[in-house]
Amino acid sequence: MNYPLNILHPQELEVLYKMFNLQKKEDKKQRLELKLSKLLLPAKGLFQKGMDYPEFLNKIAEKNKIKFLKTDSIYEKESTLFVKLFSNNFNNLSETEKKHFLNELQAKGLTKDQVASITALSTIGAAQLSGFGVYLLASSTVGALSSALGVALPFAFYTGMSKVISIAIGPVGLLLAAYPIYRSYKGVNSWDDFKNRSNDHYSLLLKEGGSLVHGNYEHAETVFNYWAGLRIMKIHEKEIEISKNEKSIEELTNKKAKVSLEKIDIDLKIGTFDEKITSEEHEVLFLKRKISEHENKIEALKKEKSGVRGKQMTLDNYIAKMKDEIREKESEIPLLILKIDELKK
Structure with missing residues (x-):
């Protein structure tokens, strides 16, 4: 089915196992791939053939009205989807919400240039998938999800990204990773209150309910952003080594x-x-x-x-x-x- 599980080491896979409540040791990787293949199918894919990874990407893109080029490779589709999902969520915020969010990022320690590199993600394409903003978004997404599920990933391995990761695993990273669910909380009066509730949101993803008609898109997008973020981090680390x-x-x-x-x-x-x-x-x-x-x-x-x-x-x-x-x-x-x-x- 070609899901990119081979790029993840055991600790990184453990995050996905927890997301799908895979506790037994036997054939966890195969069972995970099967669950992924049916995540976007109605009725949890009962009596249906699972999707392969290209179909999985296309389904999420179609749901979010994101278009791929016919010549795009799997990695290019993945990169486009990662950036566009951020762009769509960010652009769906009101101007007041955007301003509040960006001011909070700067208040928590980012420079104006660093904040600008994040807002630039709402307009760039996958061809410009580089720079502080992308790497911070990737590592923040990975760090927030793994932390919420209680898995300690070996971020020390990413020596070339140490500066970005040091920000990503702190208050700025959690705020950045959790921004898409801002509107899902009623009665939130401050970003600090929102930050405290974000872990509860990630924990809810352990429930694979979704829609009996359309599949669980929220779960699928979270899973996708996790491994897409990891791939960006891994490739950037290798590019740093080459440099x-x-x-x-x-x-x-x-x-x-x-x-x-x-x-x-x-x-x-x-x-x-x-x-x-x-x-x-x-x-x-x-x-x-x-x-x-x-x-x-x-x-x-x-x-x-x-x-x-x-x-x-x-x-x-x-x-x-x-x-x-x-x-x-x-x-x-x-x-x-x-x-x-x-x-x-």
Whole structure:
């Protein structure tokens, strides 16, 4: 059925198991995929064939009036849906609600630029799926849902996103992740009150009721946002690794070029010494009377040459070491690219 469960490690899967009340250890992953495939079917999919993942995406998109391009890959559809679901929910708020929400984000520590990157998500397409706003939304969604269900995810793994995650697992992240359900609470007088009630909302998703006619779209969208957020985080982390490797390669290449120029200078000096030695040796042949004087001079020059050659060997070894480091960094890039391709499948 091609649901993207293979991109999740056991702790990340545990969030989904709890969402579907899958307690037994036997075949939990297969049972989860079966439940996912029937989540959007009427009557909980009784006596019906389950949906595959493309159908699942199309169904949510159709419900929210979101259109995909015919040429979109699964990952591109997923990215479009993730951004557009946020955009639709945000744009459905009144201007007063939007202003209140954005002011609260800034009051809890975000800069104006960071808040602007979040509001920009209401207008950008999946092609611009990058930047602080997207990564904060993704990690906030994942963090809020996993926390509400009592699963501690290893966010320390995402070293490249540490700054974003530190915000996402705090008050700002919970507020951002919970914004779509603002209107579902009557009598909420403050955002703090709303924040305290948000965990109750996520807990209700454990009940798989939904509509007997249309399926459980709220549950499905929450599940989708969870793994779409995780995929964004995982891909961004790999992109950061590639960027770091490329930067290291550039630095090593520049160092290699600098040392190579230094080696050229040393080579020229050695050539000069060789010419002097040859000249002195010729003089020895013709000036027998000054053999002792010239032999001493030759010995001195040879010692000096030896010292320079030692430096030459050291530089050669250093260059060889840097070449090995460059090859190592270059060899990592295809592996990281393959991992990104696997994550996009």
